[in-house]
Amino acid sequence: MTxxxxxxxxxxxxxxxxxxxxxxxxxxxxxxRGISFSVDRGKVLGIVGESGSGKSVATQTMVGxxxxxxxxxxxxxxxxxxxAMSPDQLRVIRGRGIAMIFQNPLSSLHPLYRIGWQIVExxxxxxxxxxxxxxxxxxxxxxxxxxxxxDRRVDDYPHQFSGGMLQRAMIAMALALHxxxxxxxxxxxxxxxxxxxxxxxxxxxVQQEFGTAIILITHDLGVxxxxxxxxxxxxxxxxxxxxxxxxxxxxxxHPYTRGLxxxxxxxxxxxxxxxxxxGQPPSLIAPPPGCPFHPRCxxxxxxxxxxxxxxxALPGTERHLSAxxxxxxxxxx
Amino acid sequence: xxxxxxxxxxxxxEALVQLEHVVKDFPVKSGSFFARKRERVHAVADVSLDVRxxxxxxxxxxxxxxxxxxxRCIVRLHDLTAGRVLFDGHDISVASHAxxxxxxxxxxxxxxxxxxxxxxxxxxxxxxxxxxxxxxxxHGAERLRRVQELMELVGxxxxxxxxxxxxxxxxxxxxxxxxxxxxxRPDFIVCDEPVSALxxxxxxxxxxxxxxxxxxxxxxxxxxxxxxxxVRHVSDRVAVMYLGAVVEVAPVGSLYGHARHPYTxxxxxxxPVADSERAAAREEIVLTGDPPSPLDPxxxxxxxxxxxxxxxxxxxxALVLAPRLGDTAEHVAACHFPLADGEVLAAAAARAxxx
Numbered sequence: 001m002t003x004x005x006x007x008x009x010x011x012x013x014x015x016x017x018x019x020x021x022x023x024x025x026x027x028x029x030x031x032x033r034g035i036s037f038s039v040d041r042g043k044v045l046g047i048v049g050e051s052g053s054g055k056s057v058a059t060q061t062m063v064g065x066x067x068x069x070x071x072x073x074x075x076x077x078x079x080x081x082x083x084a085m086s087p088d089q090l091r092v093i094r095g096r097g098i099a100m101i102f103q104n105p106l107s108s109l110h111p112l113y114r115i116g117w118q119i120v121e122x123x124x125x126x127x128x129x130x131x132x133x134x135x136x137x138x139x140x141x142x143x144x145x146x147x148x149x150x151d152r153r154v155d156d157y158p159h160q161f162s163g164g165m166l167q168r169a170m171i172a173m174a175l176a177l178h179x180x181x182x183x184x185x186x187x188x189x190x191x192x193x194x195x196x197x198x199x200x201x202x203x204x205x206v207q208q209e210f211g212t213a214i215i216l217i218t219h220d221l222g223v224x225x226x227x228x229x230x231x232x233x234x235x236x237x238x239x240x241x242x243x244x245x246x247x248x249x250x251x252x253x254h255p256y257t258r259g260l261x262x263x264x265x266x267x268x269x270x271x272x273x274x275x276x277x278x279g280q281p282p283s284l285i286a287p288p289p290g291c292p293f294h295p296r297c298x299x300x301x302x303x304x305x306x307x308x309x310x311x312x313a314l315p316g317t318e319r320h321l322s323a324x325x326x327x328x329x330x331x332x333x
Numbered sequence: 334x335x336x337x338x339x340x341x342x343x344x345x346x347e348a349l350v351q352l353e354h355v356v357k358d359f360p361v362k363s364g365s366f367f368a369r370k371r372e373r374v375h376a377v378a379d380v381s382l383d384v385r386x387x388x389x390x391x392x393x394x395x396x397x398x399x400x401x402x403x404x405r406c407i408v409r410l411h412d413l414t415a416g417r418v419l420f421d422g423h424d425i426s427v428a429s430h431a432x433x434x435x436x437x438x439x440x441x442x443x444x445x446x447x448x449x450x451x452x453x454x455x456x457x458x459x460x461x462x463x464x465x466x467x468x469x470x471x472h473g474a475e476r477l478r479r480v481q482e483l484m485e486l487v488g489x490x491x492x493x494x495x496x497x498x499x500x501x502x503x504x505x506x507x508x509x510x511x512x513x514x515x516x517x518r519p520d521f522i523v524c525d526e527p528v529s530a531l532x533x534x535x536x537x538x539x540x541x542x543x544x545x546x547x548x549x550x551x552x553x554x555x556x557x558x559x560x561x562x563x564v565r566h567v568s569d570r571v572a573v574m575y576l577g578a579v580v581e582v583a584p585v586g587s588l589y590g591h592a593r594h595p596y597t598x599x600x601x602x603x604x605p606v607a608d609s610e611r612a613a614a615r616e617e618i619v620l621t622g623d624p625p626s627p628l629d630p631x632x633x634x635x636x637x638x639x640x641x642x643x644x645x646x647x648x649x650x651a652l653v654l655a656p657r658l659g660d661t662a663e664h665v666a667a668c669h670f671p672l673a674d675g676e677v678l679a680a681a682a683a684r685a686x687x688x
Contacts, residue, residue, distance in 0.1 A: 050532040148622075162623040163396075192395035192559065194620045197603035219533065222562070222605025249608055263537035264607050265566030267589070273544060274566070276537030280502050 010079075011038035012180055012213050013062075018073035018083075020054070020061045027285045031057040033237035033292075034073070036311075039181065042211040044203075046228030046245070048218055048260075052281055054237040055217045059183050063098055064090040078180070095126050099174035103186035105166035109158040115142075116154030119173050126177050141172035145202060164195035171202060175210065182206065185217045200226050221264060225249060230319070233257050236282050236292035239311055243320040253314055253322040256293045291324070299326055346385035348419075349521055349553050350407060355380045355416035357399075357406050361628070374627050376402040378577040378635075379416070381654065384521070389547070389554040391564040391585075393600070394574035395624060400557050403574070404523045407555065408440050409433060421520070438468055441514035445526035447506035451498040457484075457509050458494030464516040483512040487542060504535035508542065515546060523555045528563060540567060561604040565589055573597045576624055576635040579654055583664035591674050593666035596636045598678050618678050634669065641678060642670050 020032040032054040039045045049055040060066050062075045062082050075082040077097060082090065094100075102108050109118060119138035123129055129137070135154070142150035145168040158166060167187060174182055184203060188196040204227055206212050216228060224231055224245065231248045233241040233256065241254040252258050259277040279296040282288050288295050294304035303325050311321040357377040362369060376399045384390045392400045405411045407418055409425060418426045425436050441464075444450040451460055462480045465471045471479050481491035487508040498506055507527060514522055524543065528536040540563065546552060558564050564571060564585075571588045573581045573596065581594040592598045602618040620639055625631055631638050637647035652667040672678060 050534060164623060193561065193603040193605070194395065194599060195623070196605070197617070198620075200605075220605060221533075221607035225607050225611075226605055246610070249610070260533055261607070263534050265540070265562045266607070267562075267565065273541050274537035276541060277534035278538075280504070280535075281532075 012041045012078065013039040014076045015058075015062070016074050016076075018058060018061065018075060019071065020057050020066060021070045022066075022068065023070070024285070029284050030287065031069075031237055031284060032061070033287070035232075035234070035237075035239045036073075037232055037239065037242065039213050039215060041180065042207065042213055043229045044207055044214045044216055044227050046216045046218065046224040046231040047234060048221060048224050048231060049234035050219055050281060052236070052284060053234040054284075055234050056185050058234075059100075059185065059215055059217060063094050063100065063183070092126075095122065095179065096177045097179055098181045098183060099177070099179040100183045100185065101167070101170045101174050101187050103189050105163070105170045106158060108170060109166065111158050114155050114157055115161065115169050119154075119169075119176060122173055123176050137176065138172070141176055142169065144175070145169070145172045146198070147172070162195075163191055164198060167191065167195075167199050168202065171199075171206065175206065175212070178210070179212060181213045181215065183215045183217070186219070187216070188223060189218070189220070196223070203227060221260060233260070236287055237284060238292060239321075239323065240293065241320075241322045242311060247317070247320050251320075253320065253327050254293075254324050255297045255299050255326070259296075301325065346388060348383035349386040349421060350384040350555075351417075351419040352380055352382045352403075352407065353417045353419070355403065355406055355418065356414045357402055357411060358414045372628050375577050375630055376627060377406060378630070379653075380574075380577075380579050381416075382572055382579060382582065384553060384555055385570075386520075386553055387551060388569040389556050389567055391556045391558060391568035391571045392574060393558060393561060393564050393571060395559060395600075397576075397624065397627065398574040399577040399627070400574050401525055404442075404525055404555060404557055408442060408523055410442075434468075438464075438517045439519050440521040440523070441517070441519045443507075443510050443514050443522060443524045443527045445529050447503050447510055447530060448498075450510055451506055453498050456495050456497060457489075457501070460498070460509060461494075461512045461516060463513060468517060470517070479516070480512075483516055486515070486546070487512045488538075502535075503531055504538055507531060507539050511539075511542065511546070515550060515552075518550060519552070521553045521555070523557070525557045526559070527556075529558070529560065536563075543567070561601060562606070573600065576630055577627055578635055578667065580636065580668070581664075581666040582654065583666075587661075587664045591664070593664065593671035594636075594668045595640050595642050595672060595678055597666070598672060602678075634667070642672075644670065 015038065016036045018032055018035050022029045022031060035058060047055045057066060061069060061071055064087060071083055073083065077093065082093065116135060116138045120131060120134040123134040123137060139150045139154050142154055147153050147165060147168055161169060188199050191199060200223065203214060207214055218224060228245050230244050232239050233254065235256050241257045252261050262275040263277060265274060277296050282292055282295065290305045290308055294300040297304065309323045309325050311323045314320045314322055314327055355377055356379055358373040358375055361372050361374055380403060394400045402411065406413055413426045417424050420436050425433060458480050461483055462476050465476050480494055484491040484494060489505060489508050501509065528539050531539060547554060556567055568585050570582065570584050572579050575596050581597045589601065592601055599618045599620050622639055625638060633648045633650050634652050637643040640647065646669055652669065654665050654667045656662055656665050657671060
């Protein structure tokens with residue numbers, strides 16, 4: 001595997017104009033409708049969105065996990081376009097270059113094999129390590145992610161681990177081959193808050209100590225606020241707003257982001273009613289024309305239903321982008 | 334949630350539901366086939382609690398702490414192992430099914446899963462009309478009229494009564510579940526994680542609906558949730574559960590501002606806040622390990638093996654929820670060494686932490 005441009009300036013992953021569509025009995029479902037983003041080495045990119053916003057499909061497509069999808073665009077990882085790779089080439093990237101963890105760790109582990117065996121198997125599939133070496137590495141990794149008595153727990157079956165420990169084991173497995181990018185898809189959604197705090201802290205440590213870049217996919221703005229460096233807000237297959245974390249939380253710009261913001265109960269509200277976003281997310285088979293959010297947007301004007309705004313930088317900023325006609329950020333196509 | 338419930342918080346609200354030393358065990362089988370052991374899961378251990386008329390009492394805690402079991406005990410979906418539940422002064426924990434019937438009308442439940450709690454093969458009009466059918470009120474055209482009224486009340490299009498649950502989104506299905514729960518104009522509704530399965534933008538719609546219905550119909554809610562920011566928004570008082578026991582009960586502001594029990598403090602500190610500056614600034618107490626098994630709960634205070642403040646006494650002496658030094662009658666914590674205002678737990682937690 002060639003790894004050019006390791007140094008200066010080139011992002012680790014650069015996604016341009018990604019489209020993903022599925023053919024369903026009801027018609028063509030456009031899950032991702034043209035998004036572009038990049039991830040720098042050692043940074044955490046948060047992708048936040050509700051069910052059906054395309055946040056998971058976008059990342060799964062890059063690592064070849066959406067079979068049968070019609071894909072357009074490019075996703076350049078360390079100089080190579082992931083979308084143009086053969087399944088065999090992708091298999092090399094998955095694990096060594098890009099690792100993934102999912103919401104439900106139990107469904108990612110085989111219930112009838114010991115945890116350690118599964119990590120060893122994964123290491124040996126990618127590297128010429130002996131069983132003994134791989135096992136020693138598995139124990140080291142389990143200890144690293146905070147499993148107590150890893151030399152013993154390595155021989156446990158998945159059902160003997162709690163939910164938080166399983167997610168730790170998944171992170172250990174993901175780190176086994178020193179990937180440059182870790183895609184964490186709702187990694188804490190199935191966990192209790194106290195365990196969630198442990199796992200988020202672990203992810204932050206992984207990023208700081210190993211310099212692993214992370215794409216963190218979540219529906220929870222609270223989780224994003226904890227760890228992300230930069231945030232993409234997705235809605236109906238599009239990026240509505242992109243901003244560094246602090247700016248997104250300090251000055252959310254897009255009406256959808258602000259709507260999400262007002263939907264969350266916050267400490268200073270003291271019993272006041274929430275301001276929900278009215279209506280339902282649109283169908284992705286027959287999405288509304290123009291801005292996909294305009295049917296639910298209180299500020300929509302005539303143009304919003306006709307032309308689709310593209311992401312553009314807000315005045316006075318470089319990295320705070322919004323796709324909306326009402327801010328000057330909305331650039332014409 | 335309502336202005337009337339402010340009185341309840343002040344202490345003059347009378348109790349609608351009273352729990353007295355409620356205990357619920359479940360028998361489980363374990364061990365190998367030949368050395369079968371009969372053990373008991375201690376799901377709810379000696380809980381005494383009042384739900385006051387017109388208030389929203391939240392029950393918070395992590396997975397497996399027994400909050401849903403406790404709620405089911407209250408509405409008699411489970412029989413109690415020991416203790417009593419009084420509803421409006423009547424002991425319903427020993428009532429026969431026939432005796433229970435008039436009370437069933439007055440207490441209802443809204444469930445977490447709007448997919449699993451509605452029969453997919455039945456039309457929503459008939460689902461919402463079920464309570465009328467069961468209790469033999471309103472027939473024929475009258476029932477349809479009342480079903481449509483209910484649908485309007487919860488924000489559904491009343492012309493859609495002929496549709497199936499599959500035609501509705503998650504948020505709309507939750508509205509169907511709520512319409513069914515309020516059909517007989519109950520006094521008391523147990524909301525078991527009513528918004529946990531919903532997207533953020535839809536969640537706010539349902540929370541507002543529940544608040545409006547409480548104002549209009551004078552409902553009393555027991556609101557079960559693991560989401561602390563939602564609880565803070567909806568409730569008047571909060572009860573925190575850990576491993577089957579209630580460890581702290583307090584008015585909402587007092588609990589979030591001045592938590593006394595170390596577990597409550599740790600739970601609050603783990604709560605994700607959608608605000609990057611506040612997330613960076615707050616006290617961070619990361620509890621180590623997982624809650625112990627309710628098959629064999631720890632002696633004394635059930636939290637002591639994970640508690641950064643635990644001392645020898647915590648392992649030996651069990652605790653009851655009662656006002657201790659520094660507690661008000663409204664804010665009680667079951668702890669030998671409750672935290673004072675402004676006392677920092679994080680330092681002690683850091684010492685205990687292995688990660």
